[in-house]
Amino acid sequence: LQFQYRPTLSGGILTQKDAGESSLYDHYAGFLQWLDPPGRFKIILGTYQLQAAQGLVFAAPFGSSKGIFPMAPAHFNAIKASPFLSSGENDGFLGMAGQISIFDYARLTLFYSNRSRDATITDGQIKNIAGSGYHRTPAEIMGMDALHEMMMGTGGSVFISRTISFGALMFSTRYKTRIASPAGPAMTTLADSVPDFLSGPIKCCSFFGHAAVFGLNLSAELATNNFRKMSGQFVLAYSYLDHEAGIKCWWIPKEFTSPFGRSFASNSSFPQAKNGIYF
DSSP: OEEEETTTEEEEEEEEOOTTOSOTTSEEEEEEEEEOTTSSEEEEEEEEEEEETTSSSSOOTTOOOSTTGGGGGGGOOSEEEEEOOOSOTTSSEEEEEEEEEETTTEEEEEEEEEEEEOEEEETTEEEEEOOSOOOOSHHHHHTTTOEEEEEEEEEEEEESSSSEEEEEEEEEEEEEESSSSSBEEOOOSSTTOOOOEESOOEEEEEEEEEEEETTEEEEEEEEEETTOOEEEEEEEEEEETTEEEEEEEEEEOTTOOOTTOOOTTOOOSSOOSEEEEEO
């Protein structure tokens, strides 16, 4: 159910139940959004999503996949906060996000989230964030809302012109579990291996830029975390009428961790050791 009151106030609520689950309200989400008429100020209360630059630290919930989608970030040059109503039970955030534009040259973003997430539990230990959203079997019910996540951060973009911009963002995330004391994901030694949740927060910062001239788009993002490991992603794309060509390259070392980033063609939590090139 969604509503719109004039251009300024909108909201919605969603409930969802998978086959085999006992509760009619197994999953629910909702939001209220206030947008001032010129569009210079926006605040979202409830469920929302964040997307920034190339998605190294904040990506769309389902990440980038093959086909035409890897080129899409070449045309994106800022931080986007938007309401989120989805049956994806472990996607998005719950809390508050606000954006304010300063004239036409800068945009400031503030965000806070406090929510629970499902987890995969093995041998009594939380191993990873679960993404299925199913709560049918004893193991799935045991992992329901087993991981508590608190996240806060800020970011900003500066628009030198309609075709040139740059920005930065930073955030900190801390986890607690029903099974152990304050927790955060530890580094692993093998690509795609599942992290245990051990003590320590995750802090990430990102720097990004975008330039476009004569149909040529160049976008880049560099990100690092409190483990002092740098990752990067670059896209160079050319568009003319109904034709487009581009190249994309990225590297994410195995020691780099961002809970909300998505590497190319990977929807896994905490993607690591992802390197490659796409044309």
